[in-house]
Amino acid sequence: MRRVLIANRGEIAVRIARACRERDLEVVAVCSDADRAAPHVLAADEVVVLGGRTPSESYLDIDRIIEAARATGADAIHPGYGFLSEDPALPEACAAAGLTFIGPPAGAVRAMGSKIEARLLMEAAGVPCVPGVGIDPADADGVAAAAERLGYPVLVKASAGGGGRGMRRVDGPDALAAAVAAAQREAAAAFGDGTLFLERLLVGARHVEVQIAADTQGACIHLGERECSLQRRHQKVIEEAPSPMMSPQLREAMGTTAVAAALAVGYRNVGTVEFLVIGTGASAEHYFLEMNTRLQVEHPVTEAVTGVDLVHLQFDIAEGRPLPLARDAVTWRGHAIECRVYAEAPADGFLPQAGRLLVYREPSAPGVRVDGGVREGQDVPPYYDPLLAKVIASAETRPLALARMREALRSFVVLGVATNIDYLQRVLAHPDVQRGAVHTAWLDAHPELAQDEPPPPDAMGMAEAAAAVIRRHGGMHGTAAAGAYAARDVTADPFETLGAWRG
């Protein structure tokens, strides 16, 4: 392996490019027309412009990506997460073109990609699953009967689903038909497959997932869990490792289940087995939810507490090397938390935001890692996932990791595009989150956190004074500009007192 094409964009493409350089591998980037000057392009040795703007015109076009690898002499493809990372057609196309695919075999991706098929395989392998059943959306009576048997509330899910798309909560029979129709529409649009199933909604459950790694020699280990219960409409927002509710016994039990799940589909490379967990301590029960056959967005928290670089591990496995450590050699130290910084307006229904990043300054401090995918001056395009960056704070203890995250978010400056940074600060400050007493419906049950808090008494006066002077200077003062500006002589415009606190 000498030259790697990264079939992705944003922070994950930048992070993978960094690992490639650490391994003395050359980097080929691909990009859409909208991303020609994006950081993942600037991080590469060579770039192939796929053209187009929407994902299907660019990052989802397998033929063009394989052609780009051929044209640039790349001998391997890393899919990142999202886009083609869970499409078995990509590893198949790589095999046909004689390229190494940095990920699992197509068969494992396909088996886990159909949630219905995966459930059957897992049940056969003795892995406990959330009660659920496949449905035919055209058979309204059959759907209603299935929901009654499972017991409300139920979740309507897309068999090809992921990332919360094609998923709907239904609390009673009246809302069932509309939810099934909406989920089918969303699933068909997002995945080209409207196949649905119903699952019992486990109220109060936590989302805890286990990182696994399997080599081509047949060895499979787990690297512990990540707690991902803080989700908004099934999209993870804050993740941490270890889970605050974890006991060594439960970790071992879940790890054993996760390894069994991976082995059941002939898994190789790194992957994540997601579980719902009900209860705590010795009485806690875990149920298989799904397996993500790729690198996860939240992989850095596992890296922080195990010291294992998961992207390097992906390359080691793809090169045919045995796992560098045995199952009992994995140790966990300290605590790590990740916050996803999105271009979105929480006070405005979390609408995704596009626009120019006038100022973008990442925090830097002991125990703080930022995986960013944007740069100052860049236009955030409207066509892709609105994730701008991930902040990962780690420390010996959970309270110190939380404090480091609070300070990191406080000093993260993003101007020109609304973000969820201030929302994240309010979420982290909540006593339930401080105690770790959360579940998968917690964020959706706290919509008040999306609303801006009134500014402290002095802040509005300061903001008005600063805004008046900054406006007069067109936003920037020259390095030659000396002296101070008194804001009192600026005529106050009534609208300037109506500033909106974003976040």
Add this chain to the structure above:
Amino acid sequence: MAEWHVEPVDGDPRTWIVGRREDPRAQRTVVGAVDARGNVWLRIDGRTCVMPAPGAARPSPDAPSGAGAGPATLTSPMPATVTRVAVTTDDRVRAGDTLLLLEAMKMEVPLRAPHDGVVADVRCAVGDLVQPGVPLVVLHEGTDDDAA
């Protein structure tokens, strides 16, 4: 009324120090920028604040554009693709009814009626890539009673 003192930070054209003239020790560092519409973006004390351009209406997240008396013109809040058109001209709708479904950044975003009314015009079709501010649906005010 407090008098504020705004001072540039040498070598960092985006950063300013704001303090009280009568108490220079009570100071805050402010990072600021002006966007293309003239809004001033500020980061103060770990919070972001947007001060609208003079004369601009305050952006109100709760009220869809055009809400209130008279015909409402509904627009997308951001560049998006129209994935579903749920109404046609002359349809009577209730406040909160979904008129259009938009998709932006992988999210389904419903465009809802800000008030009861009658659809006067639909100016988009499924598959259209729409820009913010461009009218998509025109809605005339009216209730069941006065429209009947």
